[in-house]
Amino acid sequence: MSNKILSVRGLSRIHGVQCPLCISSTGPEHDTNMCPHCGSVVAAHDVNFDLYRGEILGIIGESGSGKSSTVKTLYFDEAPTAGSATFYDGGMQHDMFALNAAQQRSMRNKRFGMVYQNPHLGLNFQISAGGNIAERLLMSDLKHYGEIRTRAGDLLVRTEVARARMDQNPKTFSGGMQQRVQIAKALATQPPLLFLDEVTTGLDLSVQAAILDLILEIQHELGTAMIVVTHDLGVIRLLAGRTLVMKHGRVIESGLTDQILEDPQHAYTQRLVASAL
């Protein structure tokens, strides 16, 4: 049990006014996530899972299934409507949604990392690639210029971006390189927990493979726990040990990835697996 890093219980995120019928009239069995009575959107409801050190958890589902909403609430991008999340760090337990804004910001900057599908969300395109990584290091109170330079350079080399391009603007980088800079930025503070939101979507296949390789290497080297959100079964098969399948804001199936892919129980999962090429 001491290996547990994150424990999520009853996590919900509902957009809109909410009525007592919201929960009972949405979900996969009603084939919608929008409440017919009040128009609220149940983006995610009653999400439960545990995450252990060095483990990769996959969340798969079609768009609008609530997989990104789940990760966004955990990264404090959005506030949850209900539920709790406990982060276990260095022998301490943190009730994540009970922390104040400054504590949440500090946890987000120092203990979590996020890689977005769109590099424009994760990177500041007004400053250099090195500056982007420096920002994370400065947030975690490292104020030594020489050390920031060395660490930023090392991180870029680790994610296979040439050190010589460190002082260039990421605008001039290819999509794959921008994604690598994002990963380097996310790893800057050596966080125990990393969120990956559709990291390979929109990249060409060879670049996708290289990025996935990099993610696996990082997991082996640093033992970083990750939550990988994707709609791509291949990514799940390659990365995730355990998987949650989401549809219309609910988790419809969860378990070992192999088990889900080889013996899907829910009709949606069966269709999903059958449709994969």
Next chain:
Amino acid sequence: MNAHYELPLEDAGYSFGFLDEYAKKEVRRCILKAISIPGYQTPYASREMPMGRGFGTGGLQLTLSLIGADDTLKVIDQGSDDSVNAVNLRQFVQLTCPGVEVTEKTQKATLIQSRHRIPEKMLTEQQILVLQVPYPDALVVVEPSEARRKVMHGEADYSRLLVKLYEDVVRFDEITISHRYPTRLNGHYVIDPSPIPRWDVPRLHQSPALVLLGAGREKKIYAVPPYTVAEPLVFDDIAFRVEDFRDANGKRIACRCCGSTVSFLDELIDDAGNVTHQCSDSSYCEEQQETISARKQA
């Protein structure tokens, strides 16, 4: 202004210091709050003054709220008592605050209103320095939304300012901010110390005099209370440095009038293109000259 000008009779009912007593009371309250929270930008109801915003109305409202008949006022603009802005503000105070003495000597003043300089002479606990501020928020260069800047100040989140310094060092091998250097008070709030040159920033640190900063257009008052820790934002391994007044041979340039080699200098270029330097603080320069001539006579 005409020296013989008097307010028209029907307007002569202005209270002492132009502002009415309620306005002064409000400003004083905000000053107390600003002193209690060093560096916090206290909002206040900046009044319309009979001059354009941006001409020192923030500083003037502080001065008018603080000044009493037994005060001695000095007004400077970029170190000089004779600049247009300084002369106008001084005459306005003389007009509206009967009995107030004005002076050009730094040590004689109890209240000093200044634009863009801190006097060379060390201020004392008996003095108050009022600085005129155009842009009160140091974070404005990295975050356009004031609501978000307020949150950043509250959480002491200044990493993005430091990223700007980082980018400067990467591109130019040094920090390129010449004035309005972001300065941290008591390890929390970062202030924009008004457009004083870097030269003056170290003199905010542990200053015996109270320093008040007023932004009229932006409606903010903040303070550096006496003996407050004021540190310019820097990296651990790159020291803060002030303006370098050495010539090509590495020799410190002296003021052409008083010969001082320890003061902040203005660069003057005459019609022939010759470059000379002169103390920016005219009161300091004159005093040096008097000392020299007194020594010659003796």
